Structure formats: C-alpha cells, structure tokens
Amino acid sequence: MKSFLMYVFLFLIVFKVDVFGQKKINEKFKKETISRIDLLLQENYVFPDQAELIISHLNKSLKEGKFKKHELLDSFAIALTKEIRVVNNDKHLGVWTAFTPVKEQGNLNNDYQSYLKKYADIRKQANGFKEVKIIDGNIGYLNINFFIAETNKTIDAYIHLLANTDAVIIDLQNNGGGNPKTVNYLCSYFLESNLLINTLYFRQGNRKDEVITHEVNGKKMIDVPLFIITSSKSFSGAEEFSYNMQSQKRATLVGEVTGGAANPGDVFKINSDLEIYIPTGTGTNPITKTNWEGTGVIPEIKTSGESAYSKAVELASQAAEVYRNKKASESKKIYNELQEIIDKQAQSYSDSDITKIDQQILQIFTKGNDLNLFSEGDINFFGSQNIKNNPIIAESILKCNTVLYPRSPMTYLAYGDMLELNGKKNLALTNFEKSIALAEEQKAPYLEGLKMRYEKAKGSK
Template structure:
C-alpha cells in the first residue's frame, strides 16, 4: 500500500509540475478524464455512497463549465482535486500529473536523469529524519519530516541515542505522513508489545487488517514522558502516530490541530498524463471506535506553531524532573532490599545462604536494569562499596554483572579481581581469560591492558 505522502514526495520534490504539467489539453481530454475518474472512484473508493456523490458533483461541474479555463495539465489537476474534495473533504483524494508521461518514458537518458534526481533529492531528505538531539534537562528531541519505509535501522540508532533520557519530544509539526509500518515501528518503542492500536478496513475483499505493536531492536520507553508537537501540516501517518499515542493516553500533544486525513489508499493511473490517489480503506481506533478523518487530531495543549516548540520543552523539563524523582525512589527501594540481603548474610553466613543470596542479588539488579534504574557501571559500583565490609557479598554482586552483561569484557575483569582478592585464584584466571576472549572478539582498545592484568595474576603465586 503506497502512502500519499511518499507519492507526493516523488511528485513535488522530484518530478515537479513544471516538468510534466505544461501539456495543453482540450475539452475532449477533460471529459474522458472525468469519465475515468468516475470509474475508478466507483470501483475503489472506500465509501461507495460518497463515491456516487463525488461522481455526480464532478459531472455537474464539467457541465457547468467549471474546468473551461484550465488549459494545462497541472492547473486541471489542481482544479479536479479541489472539486473532488468538495463533497466530504477527504484530503487524501487528489489528482496530479503522472509519474512520467509515455513520451518521457521512451527516452532512456531522461529516465536516468529522473532516477538521478530522485536519488539525490531523497538522500538530501536523510530518510525523513530531520534532527535528533538531547536538550538541557536530559530531554530527547526527535524531529521527523516523513515516515519512509525501510528506515527501522535509523529509528533504532536515534532511539539508542535517546535511550536514557527522562522525557522525549517527537516533533511532527511538518510531517506529511508516510509508510504505516514505519509509523507502527516508532509507536512500538513507546507502547507495550502485542497491543492493538488500530484496525484498517479495506473495501476490496471486505477485509480488516489489525495494527499491533511489536518488539523493537532497542530499549523501549514505556513510561518515559512523551510529548508530540503537532500542527496543520501534520498529516496522514504523522496523525496516526499522534492519534495512537493520544488514545492510549501515552503522550501529551502540543500545538495546533492536525490536517485531518485518516484514510489509507493507493495511486491509480487515469491516463498517460494523470494519476489519482484514492483512499481504499479507513481506520478504526480500538479506544475511540473512530478516527481523525476530517477533524484532525486535537492537542491537549493548544498553542501556535511559533510557540509550540518552546511550550513543549517547558512541559518536558517539568515532566523529566518528576520522572527522575520517581526513578530515584524506585532505585532507593531496590537498594534498601539489597542492604537487607547483605545484612542477613553477615548475620548467618553459610554455603546455603550464600547461594540464596547470590540468586537474590542477581534478581534485584535484573529488576533494576529492566526498570532502567541500573546499568553495568552501577552494579560494579555497588560491588566496590561492599569490598571492605563484606567481600563475599561484593563477589556475588560482581558475579551478577557477568550474568546480566555477559558480553562485556570489563565485568569479567572486575569479577576476576574480586575473586583474586577472596583467594580464588584459579577461578579468577578463568574470568580474566573470558575477559580477554571477549575483548579480542570485539577488538577492544584496552585488550593489551587485560592481557597484562592476566599475566600479573598468573605469576602472582
């Protein structure tokens, strides 16, 4: 299923109207064009009753001479689009000059020139991602111009940069839409997996397609405060992302009401000179039981386009502070649990208790990591804090890090150091060897230092 915005991108940016839109037309061409549009709408438009009304209106407009003054392809396409939308204001309905007229297609040199321009212009658009950064207050900011297909790897990279931020702003103020699967992939970063967020109904085959969130190749941000900047140019797929987050009460929208185009569809050829985008389906949100067609997505915080960014950053800073405080309390709770376990070990030291303590310590840190409270360095810090007063507890803390971060050379180094300190030289050497093997595999810059540490431990009798 093609997206309206992707097609418009090819047309507006790459194959502009001045290239293919200057062909002169006559009344016969206009009549035949409207006749073909009638057939296409009757066959494909998701709302058959509206198709009948649109067709009737087009024929009436032709009869009344509404298209008399249009003598060129581009102006005729604009006029047709205007009249097609009169009946129900469907902003996805649109007519424009064809991708490439037949005469142009016959010229291989022109084909290459068109391809080259398409390639370079698409590259300049950076796959639809305009900007990503971390603002003061540890706020992630992601500005997306449009949702292109096959950009999940880019999304993963950008979300990795924002993985530890305390609030996220997704700026869709000038996003014209794009590929539904890409929209769903970004949604999946902010929602639990296996959650139904939309159902698409398609007239052809009378079929339904459920849109369900899924796993992502990165760290999900399920509870991080999320803000979305919207405006009148927020369109189609960008509206879907905004509407999904709003209906799930997952985000706060700031700015102006969006464009109001909810119906997905496809491009159909009218003739060798013109194409039409016809919505072939419509969305049904599981929460609202409707969509944003003709209404737009209405933000909770209404402000002008000019003030939307500043207003959103202010809200995000306050939310980030609250989120940090909340996480700090959760972290303190886990730390207190860890202290209780360590104190119990001191009071009743035995091999059985040591095994239980080891398991409990690993579970606590795993829980903390899953909640985004601890990282590899934090676990090592907790271990170092117990080296002096409780070396056994410290050993198990360092060991838990090798379970939780099994691909990190440094956790095996720290665990080996602790084992050596506790007189377990042979086990320490095994972990130093594991550290070296991982560092070699990863081509770590500190490999030589690990080897020197291993030799020192091996010779220390």
C-alpha cells in the same frame, strides 16, 4: 501492495499538486480522465457508497462546464482534486501530474548532473529526521519530517541519544506522513510490546490487519514524559503516531489540530499524464472505536504554530523535574533493599545462602534496570564498593551484571576478577574467555589487554 502512506506524495496532496510541465489538454482528455477516475474509485475506494457520490459529482461538474477553463494539465489536476473532495473532504484523495522528466538523449553530462541532484536530495532527507538534541533541563528533542521506510536503525541511534533524558519532545509540525511500519516502530519505543493500537480494514479481500507494538533494538522509554508538537501540516502517519500516543494516554499533544487524513491507500495511474491517490482502507482505534479522519487529532494544549515549541519545552521542563524526583525516590528504595542484604553479613555462607543471595540481588537490579535506574556501570560500581568488606556480595552483584548485560565483554572481566579474588580460578578463566570471545566478535579496542589479563590468570593457576 505499495506502502500505503507514501510520505512524499501525501504532503503534496494536502498542500499542492506537483507540477512537472504545462501541457495543454482538450475536452476529450478531460472526459476520458474522469471516466477512468470513476472506474478506479468504483474498484478501489474503501467506501463504495461514497465512491458513487463522488463519481456522480464529478460527472455533474463536467456537464456543468466547471473544468472548461482549465486548459493546462496541472490546473486540471488541482481542479479535479478540489471537486473530488467536495463530497466527504477525504484529504487522502487527490490527483497530481505524473513525474515524467524529459531525458536529453546523448547528453551524458546532463544525466550525471541529474543523478547528483537526486543523490544529494535523498541524502538531505536524512532518513526523514531533521534534528535531534538535548535541551537544558535534560529534555530530549526529536524533529521528524517524514516516516521513511527502512529507517529503524536511524530511530535506534537517535533514541539511544535521548535514552537518559527526563522528558522527550517529538516535533511533527511539518511531518507529512510516511511508512506505517516506521510509525509503529517509533510507537513501540514508548509503549509496552504486544499492544493493539490500530485495526486496519481493507476493501480488497475484505481484510483486517491488526497493528501491534513489538520489541525494539534499544531500550524502551515506557514512562518518560512525552510531548508531541502538532500543526495543521501534521498529516497521515504523523497523525497516526499522535493519535496512538494520545488514545493510550502516553503523551501530551501541544500545538494545532492536525490535517485530518486517516485512511490508508495507494497510488493509481489514471493515464500517462495523471495519477490519483485512493484510500483503500480505513483504521479503527481500539480505545476510541474511530479515527481522526476529517476531524484531525486535537491537542490537549492548543496553541499557535509559533508558540508550540516554547510551550512544549515549558511543559516538558516541569514534567522532567517531577520525573527526576520520582526516579530518585525509586532508586533510593531499591538501594535500601540492596543495603539490607549487605548488612546481613555472615562469617561464612553455605551454597544455599549464596544461591539465595544471587536470586535476591538479581531481582533487585532487574527491577532497577527495568525502571532505567541503574546502568551496567552503576551495577559494577556497587560491586566494587563491596569487594573489601563483603567479597561474596560483590561477586553476586558482578554476576548479576553478566546476566543483565550478557553482550558486554567488561562485565565478564569484572566478574572474572572477583571470582579469582575469591579463589575460584577455573570459573574465573571461563569468564575471561567469554570476555575475549565477545571482544573479538565486537572488534573491541581493548582486546589485547583482555588477552594479557587471561594469560596472567592462567599463569597463576
């Protein structure tokens, strides 16, 4: 099955029919086209009863001569789309002219220019992302035009840039939809994993597919205040993302009511000149028990398209300040827990004491890491602060860093340094070797320095 939210076509279906020529057509062509549409709807439309009503209306319109004045292909396609939607206003249902560019035989230069134009157009799409930035007040802003397939790495990179912001705005004002897997991947950054967010029913095979959030290749932003800007042009996949976040009470929507197209489907060929997009499935949200078909997604904060951005920034600024204060309070509480352990200094520690300290410190920093309070560098700082007064505590903290950041060569270097200082030379060498192995794998620029450090430790053994 084709990707059922085709980002390019769906935008065109809502706002205009793509035009590639002004071909003249006759009444025979119109009759055969409607006959073919009838068959395609009967076989594929997710709502068979609605298909019958649409078919009846199309045949009635043909009989009444509503298509007589449309003598050009593109005009006929627009008229067909209008009449098809009369019955239930399914905005995914639409007819457009097939893309059949004329190739000039023998003109290789023209072919190459066409290739260059297509290549440039694809690059301009920037994988569907228009803009990413950090606004004053530490607010992340991400503007997405389309949810293009196989762009998870782009999402990872952009979310990584916003990972330490105190609020996030996702602008979907001009987003025409896209690939459902991409929508789910972005949803998964802002929701817990293994969460059911939609159930899709497909007429063919009487099939149900559950849409469930999953792990991502980056740090999730589960509790960061999230704002989504919508407009009447936000369509299909953009609406799905907005609806999912809204129903999970994960985001505040700002702007206009969205387009109202919820039913996924496929493109079908009517003939060599025309194609039709037919919804083959429908979705049911586990919380609302319905979807946004026909109604659109209704924002909590309704405002005009012109005012939506400034309103979202205003709300995000307020939420960011609250979020910062909350994080500062959580950070202080965890720091106090760590300080209690540090204050319980002893002249000597038994093996059982050290094991207990290791567990307590790992628990503290795991909690802080999960709350996005402490980074690798922060933990390393805490360790270095205790090297002089409490080397056993310092060792435990730096060991914790290797557990939380097992892919970082520098955590093993710092831990190895501490082990050597505490007289555990063999274990120190083991960690230096681990540091070197990771640095080689990652082609780290400081690899030679790590090797020199290892040789120095080895020589002093």
